Amino acid sequence: MHISIWNSGLKPELQECNTCCRGLFHCPLCPTFSPTVRAKIEEHLSVHIKNALHFNDKLICRCRLPCRTTGHFHCPVCKITIIRRGDMARHLLSCQHSSMPSQPPSSGLLPEETRIPPTALTEEPRLPPAALSEETRLPPNVLSSVSEPFSESLLEHSYALPSVFNKTAAYGKSMKMTCPHCGLTLRTKNYKAHMMRKHSNQSIDVCLASHLQCVCVDETTGLFAVQRTGHGFSVPVHVQRKTWGMSHNIRCELEECQQYQLLAQRSGLGFSLCEHLRSLDYCQETVKEVFLQEHIVMEMVDLKFFGEAKAATCIKRQKAAQMAHAPLCVRVDFGGSSTQICLSVFEPEIHSFCRLGRIFVTYNALRNTWHCACAKPRISCPHKNIAKWHLFQTQRDIFKSTVPLSSGTPSQITQESSSSEDNAAVERSIRYIFKEKKIPGSLPENVISQKTDHQKQLFPCETLCQVCPEHPKLDEAVLVTNKARIVSMMGVIENVSTHHRSCPQCHMVYRYQEWTDGLHNFDNHVVLSLELCLFLRENLQNHVSASRVIDSLEGLRRVKFPSRDNIFHAYCHFEALTDTDYMYSCINCGFHPPVVVMDLHRKGVFKLAVSDLKAPPEDFNGEHDIEGFWNSIHLEMISRGFFPSGVKNPFSVPPSYTNWAPWIGSETRTSDIVLNTEFQKVRTSSSHEAKLSSVTEDRLLDELAKQKVGVVRKLCKACNIDSKGSRFDLITRLREKMKSRQTYDKVFQSIWAASGGWSVILCPHGIVYSVKFNLRAESPRDFADLLLSWKHMPNVCVYDFARGLAAHTNLRVPDKLPFHPHEGRLAEPTEENVKAAQDGSLKVNLPWLNERMDSVNENPHPVTGSSDHYVLYDRFHEGNTKDPKDILRRIQLVPELKGWLNSQVVEQFFANMRKSNYFLSNMSPSTHVFLMRNITHHYNTVTNKKLLERQLRHGRLGKINISLSALGQAVVGKYMHFHMTRTLPLFTC
16 A cells, blocks of 8 residues: 555654654655654644545545645555545546445445445446546535535436436547546536646657757758747747857747746756757748839839838848848748747847747737737837838738638728828828818707718728829728727617728728718717717817716616717717817907907816927028918818827827917918917026016915915925915915015926917907917917917907006017007007096097097008007006006996996906816817817807897897908808807898
């Protein structure tokens, strides 16, 4: 008997160790158990006895001797070893019946009172011992108590299965097998998974019949490509075995193999090699190099696979490979996968991802994706370009614009899954959608009406190429995905199929983008209903973010909607394609208002690090193409449907001094070239201009008083000031400390110059005419840029820093002063006029504000006929100035404006927009300016509609100021036609 099998009631004799540890005792079953005294070793043996299996008159303890690598049990009958306790119990049951077939055991596993009578064994035909041992299975709760006596119900369960066993044996086929490594009996279908999970990390026995496949890729340097593992597909590894020449190298590029080699050397086994290197003894093949031709790569440039710069890099790499006598790109195919193509590409430099001078590039033909260890997914690199060059020359058919369908896996269009070198092809599709797929600003009611039976097969309507001159017929429609979702007010429609077609000549891809179906396709995976898009628009006008809208719909419909970001980007995609005019004009004031009110909304900011802005070129004059800039913003919103989040979007528009234009209506601005000279805020200016443009201490303290006590307290801590006390105490301490330039600059940066904000110009009726998204802190320069970009400057401008605006603007145009006479004051700044204004006896009449005058002056205003331009203070900032002459800039001095002009119309607009700051301030700069301009446009539309209806209701249409201007008549005609035909059908003009 084995030493682990003991007779019941007897313990093994313990012998004192006389070799390694005199006076101590070893465990006969556990060689790893530390030698100890007799009392402790007996306690340890009692644990063995407690956990032992009882068989007849013997105890079978778990053996941990080197018989096997893990703990196991020895069978006393057939000498087999089994690891698991439950398997050993079943095996003992089968061995017991095979050794004593005529009588049930008189002793052993079963006690006397639970033995089976002899007749019970003959009621069912008995199986051979092998079949019983293979098929007998006990419940899990029984396996945990095998050492205890079996119950009668257990015996009934164990012997009630022969009919099933006979059925299995009747097929003449065994359904189970035994693992050759660990002896575990398992089902045949699970054998492969068991080998992968338990024994795949074991070093293979490298021999002629069993070794990793390998092939030589570079005979000069002795580089080979070897399978990484012996099962399944994996990217091969490069190994080097060069035993000729001056230097010999035998190494594997895998980090674990290198660590194994170092460990072997430290252990005195320098001759030990990993299985990749040992497999090279059986390499009998050298891959043939295909010389890549330059005209092929230039053809790829013409087809927009990548640009000329990347093609030049590929040709340069080819010359470097020729100088090193190494193949540029070779294909390695071990037959492990029918969809994966592996190419070994030359790399002239040594990197952490390329230690032997070559790197593998893989192409997944099923998903149409490329992978290289040196670059992230969907990002181009020279190795991918060279691999494409190789496959385009040797296997051009895989570069078709469509990918074959396979069962259960939708194909992906090349433009959506390609890397950055395909941007030119994507740009054609984006520009085509932007130009040809416009959505009308006024949608028909039958299109936006609620639908529940949307079609689930979406095909593009184009059948001929709209780009090629010959208009060739497009290829057959190809499935993009069958898992798209239509998101509507009623919920989500799942499993929608979207398709695309491509041109066989220019490879232009056409996708579904038909608004007439009441749907808006974002990225072929998320499709919004037009009703939901309009609902999101109305909620944004009422200061409800898109995410809150979706949360409400999700709770109402009890359906899981797509991610909030995807839906919001889809809405921006919809607004970018909507044919909106963005006129920014008032029905009363026309395109050129004679009186405007200006101010800055400092809370309307976006996340921007001003320090990251690069300085513009020296010859930059601050002129921007307004149409080009805003078209690029539209293209970025549209391109988000082609480039998933996380992938670099080449159409993104980051803030910069050279490409950041305001918005002014097309009829209001002089031309498409407008001014934005914010880059000059950081340059040294003349002392006079700097003095006039700086923020006074009183204005800064006024803004500081509007801040919350937490902000003021935090600012005090930053300035090393005691932060305890009330708000008044904190502001008083800051005011004393602000006498130093350092503290003043810190307060200025925190309160005033934290970000740019919105510079807006409104007419007295509350219509926004111009909006400028500042990159840096406000100054009169921002409003001067807007006014100088107007075709006709207003006669009266109301601003909270009137003196600074007038001085700055006149300094910029000294040969033709914009603000005159009297530098924008209402009267000549004499002592008599100043005193009369203080006494309230000075009145300055401007009759052309009520009736147009016939002017012989140059460049008169089209509405008033006057060429005078004044800058006045608004009512709440008249006391900000300390110059007594500025009393001549007050609105009360003009009878035509006193009591009529609402100088706080801008503050009212800001109070309305401030409710949306919680989601506008968290957007990216480009999204922020796009959505802000769109929201302002709809705000103007609603305000104009209310203004017109109010005047019509009171019968004062004849008093509308547009009678003074033909341009104003065109505006009101457009608004009346657009609004009144829908809201007041009985109205006739």
